[in-house]
Amino acid sequence: MVAHGVSARVSGGTPAEAFAWEDGGWSRRLVTRCALARVCGACGTPLGRPIAFLGDAEETARNAFHAPPMHRACAEGLQGPVGATHLVLTAGFEFVRPGADDPDTRVRCAPNSLL
Amino acid sequence: MAISDVAAYAHLTPEEVEQIGRELDAIRTEIEESRGAADALYIRRVIRAQRWMAASARIGMIVSSPMDKRVRRPVVAASGVMLGLAKILENMEIGHNVMHGQWDWMNDPEIHSSTWEWDTGQPAEQWKHSHNYIHHQFTNVLGYDNDIGYGVLRMAREQKWSPAHLGQPVYNALLALLFQWGVALHDLDLEAIRKGEKDPKEMKRQLRQIAEKGRNQFLKDYVLYPALSGKHWKDTLKANATANLMRNVWAYLIIFCGHFPDGALHFTEEELEDETRAEWYLRQIYATANFEGGPLLHLMSGNLGYQIEHHVFPDLPSNRYSQISGRIRALCEKYDIPYTSGPLHRQYGQVLRTVMKLSLPNHMTKDDRPPTGDDVEVAHGRIRHEDRQVRRTELGAWSRTG
Numbered sequence: 001m002v003a004h005g006v007s008a009r010v011s012g013g014t015p016a017e018a019f020a021w022e023d024g025g026w027s028r029r030l031v032t033r034c035a036l037a038r039v040c041g042a043c044g045t046p047l048g049r050p051i052a053f054l055g056d057a058e059e060t061a062r063n064a065f066h067a068p069p070m071h072r073a074c075a076e077g078l079q080g081p082v083g084a085t086h087l088v089l090t091a092g093f094e095f096v097r098p099g100a101d102d103p104d105t106r107v108r109c110a111p112n113s114l115l
Numbered sequence: 116m117a118i119s120d121v122a123a124y125a126h127l128t129p130e131e132v133e134q135i136g137r138e139l140d141a142i143r144t145e146i147e148e149s150r151g152a153a154d155a156l157y158i159r160r161v162i163r164a165q166r167w168m169a170a171s172a173r174i175g176m177i178v179s180s181p182m183d184k185r186v187r188r189p190v191v192a193a194s195g196v197m198l199g200l201a202k203i204l205e206n207m208e209i210g211h212n213v214m215h216g217q218w219d220w221m222n223d224p225e226i227h228s229s230t231w232e233w234d235t236g237q238p239a240e241q242w243k244h245s246h247n248y249i250h251h252q253f254t255n256v257l258g259y260d261n262d263i264g265y266g267v268l269r270m271a272r273e274q275k276w277s278p279a280h281l282g283q284p285v286y287n288a289l290l291a292l293l294f295q296w297g298v299a300l301h302d303l304d305l306e307a308i309r310k311g312e313k314d315p316k317e318m319k320r321q322l323r324q325i326a327e328k329g330r331n332q333f334l335k336d337y338v339l340y341p342a343l344s345g346k347h348w349k350d351t352l353k354a355n356a357t358a359n360l361m362r363n364v365w366a367y368l369i370i371f372c373g374h375f376p377d378g379a380l381h382f383t384e385e386e387l388e389d390e391t392r393a394e395w396y397l398r399q400i401y402a403t404a405n406f407e408g409g410p411l412l413h414l415m416s417g418n419l420g421y422q423i424e425h426h427v428f429p430d431l432p433s434n435r436y437s438q439i440s441g442r443i444r445a446l447c448e449k450y451d452i453p454y455t456s457g458p459l460h461r462q463y464g465q466v467l468r469t470v471m472k473l474s475l476p477n478h479m480t481k482d483d484r485p486p487t488g489d490d491v492e493v494a495h496g497r498i499r500h501e502d503r504q505v506r507r508t509e510l511g512a513w514s515r516t517g
Contacts, residue, residue: 037248038216038228046240047229049222091227092219094147094430097392099140100133112147113220 015082019044020068028107034068035095035109041068042078050091050115052076054084064108069093089115121380121401124452131450136393138446143428146435155221157434158209161414162226165204172198172358173340176351180344187347195354199361200415205234206366207417212433214243235362236299236332238324245302251429255374255402256382262374263381265290265297266305269473271381276476283474287467294363295332299325365415372462373422375469376404377483378455399426400447405440405456412459413437423454 015021020030020041034041052075053065067084075087090111098105127135175194179187210233212218218226225231232239245261253259257273264270267290269280290297303321307313336355341348373379380401390398403422413420413436421436424443428436447454465483472480 032252033244033248036252037244038214039244046243049224049227049229051219051229091222092216097390097395099136099393100129100391102392113222115222 015078018042018078026067031066031068031109032095032107035093035107038069040070040074042070042074045071047071050089051093051111053088053090053093053109053111054079054082054086055088056085059108060086060088064096064104064110066106066108069109091115124397124401127450127452132393132397133391135446135450135452136391136396139396139427139443140392142439142442143431146428146431146439150220150432150435154432154434155218155223158213158218158221158226158432161204161208165201165209168197168204169201172201176340176354177343180347180351187350191347191350191354195357196361198355199358202234202358202362203365203415206362207369207419208414208433210234210239211246211417211419214239215247216430217432234332235366236295236325236329237301238299238328241302241321241324242298247429249302251426254399254426255380258383261301261304262370265301267297268470270375270469272473272477272482273381273383274473276473280474283470287470291364291367292360294367295359296329298366299329368459368463369416369419371466372406372459373403373419375466376455376457376462377465377469378453379404396427397452399423400443400452400454402426403455404462405454406459406462407456408459410437420459423456 018041019039020027020034022030026041031041033039038047039045040047047069048071050072051069052072053059053069054067054075055065059065065088067082070078072089078084079087088111091113093109093111096108096110098107124132172194175190175197179190179194182190210231213226213231214228214233216228219228221227228243233242237245250260250262255263257263257271264274267286268283269276303318303325304313308318336359337352340355341352344351382398382402400423403426405423406416406420408416408420418433418436419425421440424436424440425433427443428439444454444456468483472483
């Protein structure tokens with residue numbers, strides 16, 4: 001069992017090795033599972049504090065991330081491989097399902113207490 | 116049936132469905148923007164009160180040990196009841212809601228979904244998967260949501276009947292009495308284990324977690340605290356067993372009243388991933404039932420008397436559900452959609468009637484709720500394992516542990 005907040009295997013790994021990555025991108029099903037079950041999208045073990053999100057400038061500005069929640073170390077390890085320009089830390093987040101008229105059709109996580 | 120096939124939904128236009136979604140979004144935003152110090156004070160007070168209750172109950176049992184029988188017995192009995200109430204408060208209002216992430220925004224190292232471990236048999240990690248994800252994402256969807264009968268009871272007419280279901284009233288009573296241990300096994304997916312579909316490594320990991328948690332629970336209540344009571348250890352052991360029994364029966368009652376009264380519908384939708392937020396909100400409203408009561412009843416039931424509000428907004432602070440329930444009921448009335456609610460005794464009466472009726476084949480009883488669809492029948496166990504540990508072919512490993 002990997003200790004909370006520590007990545008044992010993803011740090012420096014490839015996106016394909018990440019728990020919530022399928023077919024070349026973040027899987028909607030697994031991002032949902034990670035967000036609700038409170039597990040890391042990179043290593044698949046329970047989240048700790050703080051919770052990290054990877055994204056780009058637009059996601060950071062919108063405060064809505066398509067990547068799953070992750071341990072800080074896991075996110076740092078994946079930041080380069082997935083090409084994320086921003087890493088955001090938070091204590092909590094809201095899980096947001098897309099609406100019918102939503103231009104963004106993917107599920108996303110909105111940090112609610114940025115650190 | 117899909118959410119859009121529900122008769123009570125059919126009169127809504129797509130625009131109305133989205134408008135309901137927008138109105139619920141507005142309620143959500145309002146609560147998110149206003150949560151703050153008063154909410155934090157509330158949960159800290161509840162935790163402090165719960166700890167005082169548990170500590171005074173434990174101390175009462177120990178310090179009364181050398182006293183005369185006429186004093187000791189009532190003190191131990193009162194302590195047992197106090198401990199039972201403390202366990203109920205910890206499981207329902209604190210543990211369940213903290214593990215949903217309702218209080219993560221406080222950034223409190225202790226009151227956080229990643230760190231809370233509750234006073235019951237199931238490890239927190241497994242609860243967050245089986246409850247937060249499986250149950251809340253696939254609420255009342257047959258074959259997905261294992262809370263429909265907990266893999267033990269037949270709680271929907273669409274579940275295939277077998278002669279073993281004749282014993283259902285007995286299984287129901289046993290489930291209530293042993294509820295914490297039934298919940299402890301909830302995330303294992305016994306059907307997948309039986310069919311050899313479960314990742315053996317993951318199964319062993321989960322079993323080890325359950326064994327460790329169960330051992331600690333057992334040692335605490337049935338070895339350590341009785342031993343501290345000296346020669347009257349049996350009294351403490353009995354009081355602790357009573358406390359656990361109180362918590363088990365209460366938790367069972369509250370949880371069953373949230374989804375099995377007559378107004379709560381079942382679904383068989385196969386493709387849930389494209390459900391919009393508004394449709395997801397509506398499915399939560401159709402699949403859940405509230406019960407009515409005073410503030411103390413709601414506190415001791417973890418505010419799950421507001422089951423509809425909890426399912427629509429599972430990660431908003433529980434102390435706010437009472438505040439928004441009137442608005443959600445009004446919204447349902449405005450759009451002529453059901454808002455199932457009633458006194459606790461009536462809701463549980465309907466649950467018991469369903470347990471009894473569904474112990475028999477369908478042709479021998481009458482349906483008390485709108486049918487899920489024409490000739491729908493599903494096998495027991497999870498027909499689609501949303502959490503199944505499938506092999507990741509590109510890695511040659513199981514998804515959870517690869």
